[in-house]
Amino acid sequence: MEQWKKNLAVLWIGQFLVMGGMTMIMPFMSLYLQSPRIGMTNEHEIATWAGIIFAGNFVTSFLFQPLWGKLSDKYGRKMMLLRSGFGMAVVMVLMGFATSPWHLLLLRMVNGTISGFNPAAVSLVSITTPKPKMGFAMGTLQSGGIAGTIMGPFLGGLLADAVGYRPIFYLTGVSLFAASTLAYFVVKETFDRSAAAAKPQLSVIAGFRQLSGVPQLMALFAVTFLLQFAMIGPNPLMPLYVQKLHGTSVNLAFWAGFVSSAAGITNMVAAPLLGRLSDRIGQERVLGISLVGAALLFIPQAFAGTVWQLLLFRLLQGCFLGGLIPSVNALVRRFTPDGMEGRAFSLNTSMLALGNMIGPIVGGLISGWTGIGGVFLISAVLFLVNALWVRQTLVSRQARKPDAV
Template sequence: MNENNNRKIFKYKMLAPLWIAIFIDVLGFTILLPLVGYFSKLFETTPTMIGLIFSVNAMFGFVFGPILAKLSDKYGRRPLLLISQFGTFLAFILTAFSGNLLMLFIARMVDGMFGGNFPIAKAIISDKVPPKDRGIQMANVGIAYVLASLIGPAIGGILFTWFGLLGPGLFAAGLTIITIIVTLIMLEETWTKEDRARNHEEKPEISIKIRQNKNALFMLALWAFHTISFSIIMTSLSFFSVIVLHLEPIEMSMIFMISGVFRAGVRFTLFKPTIKKLGESNAIRLGLAIFLVGFFLYGYSTSVISLVILFMFISFAASLTRGPMNSKISQTASPQEQGKINGLSSALDSVAQIIGPLIGPFILETLPPYWLGIVVSLIALPALLMSTRNIEKKKFNRKLNALNHS
């Protein structure tokens, strides 16, 4: 048993540079995320307008994310990942020096255009990790979020208090330079010229268009309902803290950090035993059920303590669902189409990030906050219902695909 474990660790050791790069990239993101709710005061505009500008980021990500991911199928993962990381660096620089809404708009637009980091990262994992281990490895992307959220929000709150937007913007840009160096020096290409040549030769025989792949469409639809509801909650948290709870930037950053500490504890203690005991599919169902209840109660939070407790449960649900669901999605497509399928799931994330910043601030500005919980829980409900439909069997079937093309 120990020998098998050692072989497994050694087998995925080449992904270590990817985890480092993702962690640093996410750290830059978590530095800015808790501050979004305060941008309306900084730029003298409404929360809805700030939400609109941040949805522009996701609009461009929706268009360009799948393109970059598909290009990685053709030209390799590593060069496209480097291009995406350079775009992220440029966006942070522009954000740091944004003195008006137009500059902030351009910064968010650039960030969205080069937002291929995560679909390409998921494709790299799919290249090297077999389906039986892919859920755990996809969940490791969540570890990057967990670890980054331990320190990122606090750094962002302190730098924003002392230096305004310039401080966290430049700090995040500096982190992105480190990400580029790590990728350039340490990360190996996982989709080599030989793989791409073989893909070109085999594709006419084994590929299936995603729109004809019922299992892929089902899992993508399930993911869409989940990620839209999740995005509305996460993008509205900073606005909720400002509009409803009237918190200061440092206080808001502490909420994000406390949530991160809990997520780290859950990820490193409860996650694997829960997955082992329930299995991936039942863990997904449990997580989606917790999300549904948590999202509904979110709108009724009236204190910092209740909000922190609620996000502990939401964090636990995120650990159980998001990584394993990404694994399930990747298993519905052939190895030659991992960039494409992961690009599509990330495109749905972009749709969610378009909708989230628009709906959350708008509801909080115009309606009682409990309406936010009601609306989001109704969006989350179809995902829970769909998860009861034998998601264990939603996989790519090479033999069936061959019959369809015979």
């Protein structure tokens, strides 16, 4: 097997385990706070702490990703990958020993600080994959993360009932350690540290200024932010929307979970296929079509009359969403000056974390004024505006990759 295929296969497993591990603990976080060892009892305090603990990871991730991106360009992507993987494995095990909500919050913030497996994996795959296979590789890698995101909550719920809450943290830590160890022995990267060290060492801010001068990258970062913003924003409200459409409490939790994960299911299937298609017809074209298609499918979700209609629209939308992140990652690689790939992908991950933070807050505020239907409609408008921006910067200008620095 060619080395780039080995890298892709191992990092797919890593993406699956990392995203699965991160989402596995979320279904029972509020219940974990009520466990005897932590012992919280006030329902309002539990809900407040659960939200703060969930957000803590994204706050520090948003702040520290650019730093890891700089170090990635200086010392290599594989080193940053292993730093993140082994570090998160230790943090996840320590969460199993927490005795107060403050412990969990601190550890979640530490986890966000040292995270970076995803941008390092994407950057590493982008560097080692032949250009004609870039779309396929990015789509395949994306499917691993989506699969983990879908399966994580499901497996977390099953394991919580079977073995309790604390062992899940230990199992997740062991899984992350195993994935990082596999990457250590199998993943290969050609990286010349002496050449990287000889280049001018820009600060994080100076690096951001240089990348922000590339209009194509700004448009692509906006796609990443809006994707998370639009998909995460309605999620906390989805059970209420499903309850309104379902009209009964029978199997309500099942339907709420199914509807919430529906777009992820088709996204996982479509991502490698659209990635392969983008290698033939161009990532810009697939990205533009996917943005418009996803935007249009937000609209009927706002006016769905039954759960089945909502489910159908979410499934169809996932097909278009599968063309977004792989195309963005491939285009980020194309338009990033040589030697700054780590910074670019880390900034892209910061935009993802920002969407995770702001989406639920803004979604809740908008729904208070317009109902959840308004959240879908505003997301549609934002996606269409972004599609025009992408067309202007990537397609109309027929932009070329900037000169290497």
